[in-house]
Amino acid sequence: MEKIGLVVLADTGPGVLHQVTGIIGRHAGNITLVELSEDRGPAARTYFEIELPGDPAALVAGIRGLAVTRQVEVVNTMQKIYGKRIIIVGGGAQVGQVALGAIAEADRHNIRGEHISVDTIPLVGEGPLAEAVRAVGRLPRARALVLAGSLMGGDIEVAVREVRAQGLLVVSLNMAGSVPDAADLVVSDPVQAGVMTVMAIAETAKFRIDRLSKRVF
Amino acid sequence: MEKIGLVVLADTGPGVLHQVTGIIGRHAGNITLVELSEDRGPAARTYFEIELPGDPAALVAGIRGLAVTRQVEVVNTMQKIYGKRIIIVGGGAQVGQVALGAIAEADRHNIRGEHISVDTIPLVGEGPLAEAVRAVGRLPRARALVLAGSLMGGDIEVAVREVRAQGLLVVSLNMAGSVPDAADLVVSDPVQAGVMTVMAIAETAKFRIDRLSKRVF
Numbered sequence: 038m039e040k041i042g043l044v045v046l047a048d049t050g051p052g053v054l055h056q057v058t059g060i061i062g063r064h065a066g067n068i069t070l071v072e073l074s075e076d077r078g079p080a081a082r083t084y085f086e087i088e089l090p091g092d093p094a095a096l097v098a099g100i101r102g103l104a105v106t107r108q109v110e111v112v113n114t115m116q117k118i119y120g121k122r123i124i125i126v127g128g129g130a131q132v133g134q135v136a137l138g139a140i141a142e143a144d145r146h147n148i149r150g151e152h153i154s155v156d157t158i159p160l161v162g163e164g165p166l167a168e169a170v171r172a173v174g175r176l177p178r179a180r181a182l183v184l185a186g187s188l189m190g191g192d193i194e195v196a197v198r199e200v201r202a203q204g205l206l207v208v209s210l211n212m213a214g215s216v217p218d219a220a221d222l223v224v225s226d227p228v229q230a231g232v233m234t235v236m237a238i239a240e241t242a243k244f245r246i247d248r249l250s251k252r253v254f
Numbered sequence: 255m256e257k258i259g260l261v262v263l264a265d266t267g268p269g270v271l272h273q274v275t276g277i278i279g280r281h282a283g284n285i286t287l288v289e290l291s292e293d294r295g296p297a298a299r300t301y302f303e304i305e306l307p308g309d310p311a312a313l314v315a316g317i318r319g320l321a322v323t324r325q326v327e328v329v330n331t332m333q334k335i336y337g338k339r340i341i342i343v344g345g346g347a348q349v350g351q352v353a354l355g356a357i358a359e360a361d362r363h364n365i366r367g368e369h370i371s372v373d374t375i376p377l378v379g380e381g382p383l384a385e386a387v388r389a390v391g392r393l394p395r396a397r398a399l400v401l402a403g404s405l406m407g408g409d410i411e412v413a414v415r416e417v418r419a420q421g422l423l424v425v426s427l428n429m430a431g432s433v434p435d436a437a438d439l440v441v442s443d444p445v446q447a448g449v450m451t452v453m454a455i456a457e458t459a460k461f462r463i464d465r466l467s468k469r470v471f
Contacts, residue, residue, distance in 0.1 A: 044392065054285065055275070068271065071288040072394055084392045118382075118389045119375055129361025136357060136374070137350045144346025144376035156373040157353070158336055159361035165335075172335045175261065175301045177289055 046108040064096040120152025127185035129159035138231025170196035181206040190214030263325040281313040337369025344402035346376035355448025363456040387413035398423040407431030
């Protein structure tokens, strides 16, 4: 199954999404992402990612044949362009240092054909941080989370255990609070934390967390 | 219209998405995002964002009533949790410095109630960079793009003009090549470029690019 991206520009109105998804279904396409553009005009731009058996030409022709369709374009998927994502959350000072390490290391792997993005949000407070940790489970292409702060515990720890159970790798700075106890890996230096996280998810790296004999650095 | 997030855990199989979207349609919900989780088991987790008139309780009860549904949860939207996004692309050294400035500045605004994320990818080459610039137009919640490098032109410039025409703010480092000529704002210092970009999209900032008397700093 090849995964393709499809940008469809169509008249707005009830039932348009239903018509387009109907045609995708008839071509045995498995929709994995649908995203409607935020600016609403007379025409709406919708981005689909679809697993498709064989050539997309017939599917594209089918969508073009709809009365509401203005334009259809096949594009590379977000996985091909932006690739795997590392998400860094926490205090601005530390998020910045972890990002610096992660971006420098992602650069070295992306030059050799990897596609790794480094995405961040500086936040304050147990509630917003726990919510951001849980939401990483709903972010497309997220592979690892770094908790970058000086004190994190309580509901943030609960959220860390939840997203780890969903298969996400969690790295924590060495800090006060219970979050380091819940993480896969604990690193004291923020730049190294960023570098190690990228190494852990890069196919081009030899580093594997399950081969480490200790988990605190 | 309130916008809600909905996580639906349901049995996998053909027609499941169709059944759920049918119920959303019957409750006059306008779907703006559908994202299927990547790990496939006997049950699939799908995340919806829906504009809905009134209380979501009836919609949730309707989806819970389907034979295929295992669990339904109302969550905050990505806009509420991660907010507006700044995307930084280019060479690792410069992407890191722009990110450092942008994260420090986003921290100051997020503390006052803003939600600004700083997302990055280090990339090399005209083709991959032009493709990443164009794809920003398909990234949800992207408000501004920073081109962080030493030499960018050719198709990257064409792509910059395309995404600007779609309403995206584009900031460029002062660099060789034609990209600075195509940008809204040109900044020599990468940390300041990150700070200014966040200021430009933050509601909590007084800075407005259209009030500047020059566009190169």
